[in-house]
Amino acid sequence: AQSVSQHNHHVILSEAASLELGCNYSYGGTVNLFWYVQYPGQHLQLLLKYFSGDPLVKGIKGFEAEFIKSKFSFNLRKPSVQWSDTAEYFCAVNSKYGNKLVFGAGTILRVKS
């Protein structure tokens, strides 16, 4: 069965600090990988996704993620966070022809201004 592990449940950073959120998944086949974000009081929104090709994926709001197949990882990065990045971030995976997303437990990011 597929599973997703997010390394940190809570992260606190100061504005302008760099961000890296870890995500590892467990699945033997071809997968699609996603990062979703949930801002306070809002619904889940897609941040970025990886299907194939260039393992470095760029998303909205300056976020990027790198797929490392040998490590089963899909870490999210941002060079310089802003207070408005305060949110909960979820890594998710589905199999290439699957119809469900498997989510990690989420990482709550708080950015101090």
Place this chain on the structure above:
Amino acid sequence: ETGVTQSPTHLIKTRGQQVTLRCSSQSGHNTVSWYQQALGQGPQFIFQYYREEENGRGNFPPRFSGLQFPNYSSELNVNALELDDSALYLCASSLFGRGRGGGYTFGSGTRLTVV
């Protein structure tokens, strides 16, 4: 384009009761998926509906059931509520086949509390 609308936003029920949650899908979408998000956890897939039939189910007991209507809206029904059913229930709509591509639009959820 309209987003995904869920109702009600909050609900309190007693153990053993039954509950119905509703979801209106985004315009142009024909598939609805339901997820349960317990406190401190990521969303877990309950089931998906396409063409008014269940199209995949997660590890949830039969007392979790659903419906999809001709206008693609959907209901999630939970019978014999248990305390552990307390969670945020999320609805996500997509265009069949595109959902796996990240083309899911999520609603804001229904917060169910079972006492």
